[in-house]
Each structure stands twice: as structure tokens, then as C-alpha cells.
Amino acid sequence: MEKYPAPARPIVAAMLEAAAREPARAVAFQGAPGANSHLAVEQALPGALPLPCFSFEDAIDAVKEGQAGCALIPIENSLHGRVADMHFLLPESGLVITGEYFLPIRYSLMGLGPIEGIRDAVSHPQALGQCRRWLRARNITPVPYADTAGAAALVVEMNDAGVAALAPPLAAGIYGLETLAEGLADSEDNVTRFVVLAREARAEQPEGKLMTTFIFEVKNIPAALYKAMGGFATNGVNMTKLESYQRGGSFAATEFFTDIEGSPDDPAVKRALEELAFHTKWVRMLGTYPQARPRG
Numbered sequence: 001m002e003k004y005p006a007p008a009r010p011i012v013a014a015m016l017e018a019a020a021r022e023p024a025r026a027v028a029f030q031g032a033p034g035a036n037s038h039l040a041v042e043q044a045l046p047g048a049l050p051l052p053c054f055s056f057e058d059a060i061d062a063v064k065e066g067q068a069g070c071a072l073i074p075i076e077n078s079l080h081g082r083v084a085d086m087h088f089l090l091p092e093s094g095l096v097i098t099g100e101y102f103l104p105i106r107y108s109l110m111g112l113g114p115i116e117g118i119r120d121a122v123s124h125p126q127a128l129g130q131c132r133r134w135l136r137a138r139n140i141t142p143v144p145y146a147d148t149a150g151a152a153a154l155v156v157e158m159n160d161a162g163v164a165a166l167a168p169p170l171a172a173g174i175y176g177l178e179t180l181a182e183g184l185a186d187s188e189d190n191v192t193r194f195v196v197l198a199r200e201a202r203a204e205q206p207e208g209k210l211m212t213t214f215i216f217e218v219k220n221i222p223a224a225l226y227k228a229m230g231g232f233a234t235n236g237v238n239m240t241k242l243e244s245y246q247r248g249g250s251f252a253a254t255e256f257f258t259d260i261e262g263s264p265d266d267p268a269v270k271r272a273l274e275e276l277a278f279h280t281k282w283v284r285m286l287g288t289y290p291q292a293r294p295r296g
Helices: 006-021 036-044 056-064 086-093 125-130 132-137 148-158 169-175 224-234 267-278
Strands: 026-030 049-053 070-077 096-104 108-111 120-123 141-144 163-167 178-182 191-198 210-218 239-246 254-261 280-290
Touching: 006 049, 006 148, 006 169, 026 036, 026 056, 036 049, 036 070, 036 096, 036 191, 049 056, 056 070, 056 086, 056 191, 070 086, 070 125, 086 191, 086 239, 086 280, 108 148, 108 169, 120 125, 120 148, 125 132, 125 141, 125 163, 132 141, 148 163, 148 169, 163 169, 169 178, 191 280, 210 224, 224 239, 224 267, 267 280
Parallel strands: 026 049, 026 070, 096 280, 120 141, 120 163
Antiparallel strands: 070 191, 096 191, 108 163, 108 178, 210 254, 210 280, 239 254
């Protein structure tokens, strides 16, 4: 609680109290009230009780410890790429992906004084990166902070007319700031993909088009990745994401984060995964869930 700026604490306390009364309805999200993740919870899971958490680790722990039925966590953005650390946190969490949601992102500059006097803009690094050109064109210095909406609360606490927050429009109303500019993203096509994380998979396989997410590590042999991917091509399985990353500072072992269309129960997917297992050190499934947005 004390990690949040003072103006956010009473609001956070009220939301924590409501979630504690009905933890099964609670959905953990990273950030202060008014963050994009807060908005995503309200849109993706109507009737849920949003549970603010200061960090991604806190949101994951809230689910693991039974304080929330699930968490809604951003995993990638169309402009700025992957959300930092999520490729490590997801597999280590022990939680299962049970859904996804795509949120169009809109940012406003909000503060206490006129825009002409703004010298610094405080926000989450992802938000600052998504509005980089807009800020540079106006000679406004980006200042990283843990959360977009928390930055709005921080501006109120600082009481400095030269410092503004770059945050979702919802935050201006929550914290009583003046909206100085709107539509700041460097591209109109600014969308963040969220995943729903729960302790267990759904009891029944969901209907409709499905996505499956998994990670794997290839064997340290020539053309290992090429061979590992061959089964998906020959079995007609659409791979929508393949992203490599290094773990533990080692350059010898490359792991891959992967999304495919379909379920491991599908015959074609099953054959592709069997061939993948033959060419990899290990494969870890992170979840099968309904497709929220068509790929391709």
C-alpha cells in the first residue's frame, strides 16, 4: 500500500477491501486505479472486482495465494513489443493462461498547469516508448515510473505544474487532474494484448477457435530450430508468434515463446508437438484458451 503515491492509497484500500470480501470475483492487475490494466479488467471481465497490485509479481502472487480468482496481465504491445520480464514470470508463476484480451490504448497528458510549462512527463516505460515522438517534438523529458495511473497520482502528490503524467484518460478524472493533450501515441494502431492467468485450466475445453501458448528450448545442434519448426509446417498448424530470449545471462541456451492456433487435442497439433519434442530439450505448455482476435 505504501508504495503507491498518497492520493491513490484510499482508492486502493477500498478496492482491496471489496476484493477481500469476494476473492473469487477479484481480478488482479498491475498498477494503480485508472491504469490501462484496470480498464482492461472492466472491459474484458464485466462484473469482476479489480484488485490493484503494485508489480506484476504481486498480481501473480495474489492469484497463487487465493486473494484473486485470476489476473489480467499485459504481455505485448503492437508498438513497443513484449512487456518486460513477462516471458520469465509466466512460466515461473505456475499459473495457466485461460484467456486473452486486446485493448486499444489511448493516452492523455494530464497535469496541474498549462501544457506550455510542462518539462517532464512521468509514466510507465511502455507508455513513454509508445509516445516517444510526440514527447520529443515538444521537448518534454520522459521520466519512467512503475505505472501509468500511479504517475497521475504522483503528479498530484508532487504539486509541480512543470510535471505532467502520461496516462489513460480515466486517470485524470480519478485523481482530479486537467487533461492537457489527448491522442499521444505514435501510431493510431496502438493495442496491448493481455492474458488471463488462473491457478487451473478450465474444467471443459473452450469452444470456438483456440490458441495455445508454450515455451521450449532447442537442442544445441545445427539447424535445431529449423527441424523443430518443421512439424508445424508439414501438419498445417499456424504459428502466430515465435520469439527468442535468453535466460540467466547465458548465450548458449536459447528459449522460445510461441503461440499457435489450435489445441494440443487437435490431431495436427498433436503430431506437430510430438515432432517438436523430438528436437528440443523440453517443452512447457502455458495454456490453451479462446482466440479473442483473428490472426493473419
